[in-house]
Amino acid sequence: MKLRVLLLSVLLFCAPLWAHGADYVIGEGDSLDISVWGVKELNFPVKVRPDGKITVPGLGEVVASGSTPSQLQVHLGVRLKELVKNPIVTVTVREITNSKVYIFGSGVKAAVVDLSRRTTLLQLLCMLPEVKTADLANAYLLRTGGRVKTDLHRLFIKGDMSQDLVLESNDSIFIPLLVDRSVYVLGAVNLPKAIEYREGMKVMEAILEAGGFSKFADQNDVVVRRKDGDKAQALEVKAKKLFKEGDLSQNIELKAGDYVLVKEAFF
Incomplete structure (x- = not known):
């Protein structure tokens, strides 16, 4: 009895060590290892079929897709009580083929990325060779049909790690092309x-x-003209205040596509 309790504790401790952690959701095509302690016939590998089901000896078809490994363990434990007294079930994800992220937009090459391990948004952006020429300020992450509140420009360019997050299966990332990469003086x-x-x-x-x-x-009549979507801005710059008074607020930061217009003085 003590041996059984000890083994149960070990299995429960080790059970969450699958590829994506305890919250990974099993999907079609994933390969699982299922074992029931003390029952050789119920230790077997299985692949989740396109219909989301697996076949378990003695039980027949069982829905696996949509459950986490721990949820499937509990479900199989309840079902197997028909065949085994106090079954100790372990479900491990051996191979993940279901977890994918989709990248699209003219700023990068369209791709489908397999998430074989825990991957953050920043880690994924670092994998994209074209990201330096992309318009990250207007890029966004889609999840379950809606935009996720995160700023890819602040994350990748400014290094704001508060904008980073862990990607989930079926996330989509839209990255447009930065059309104008020049400033005009x-x-x-x-x-x-x-x-x-x-x-x-x-x-x-x-x-x-x-x-x-x-x-x-x-020098006191400089205008930065900027287009932000459908809106046009005209930002005044007084360079003499910068030079003579040290007013650093006059030295504004530019954006791609800005026009800097220096006007002539009237003598």
Whole structure:
């Protein structure tokens, strides 16, 4: 009796050690190992059929899909009482084929990723070679038909780990292409030009890359024009306040697609 209690404790301790943890949901195509202590005929591997069922000797068909391993253990334990006195059942997920994440959008190559282990959103993004040219600010995660509240740009570009989360089977990630990767500096600068956008680029940095202010420039009359969806913004920059008063709020951070317009002074 003591041996049986000890073995039961060991089995219960080891039972949660399947690939995705205790909350993994078994699905069609998954391979399971089922064992009943002391009953050789009830120790067997089985694959979940497309209809979500498995065949158990002595019981026939049993629905496995949609249950966690621990839930299936309890269910089989109840059913097997018809055949075995006090059955001790262990269900282990040996191979996962059901857990997939879908990636789509023009910013990355469309793919179906198998989740063979616990995978976070950040880990998945690190696997995508095209992610640097993608528009992460407008990307989103879909789960059970709705958007999950997480910011892929803050996670991957800013390093905000509060935006990371564990992916679940059938999650979908939409990642669009970053259409415009340039900042345009025009007007009274020495070298008007398009500059490849870099994360964290500031307005004065862009003006210096365009050769700096020309002798005709009004340094207190700089406008950053930005389009945000259907909305257009005009952000004023007074460079003299930055230079003379150290007002760093004037050195605003740019976004891809911004136009920096330096106006001429009237003499």
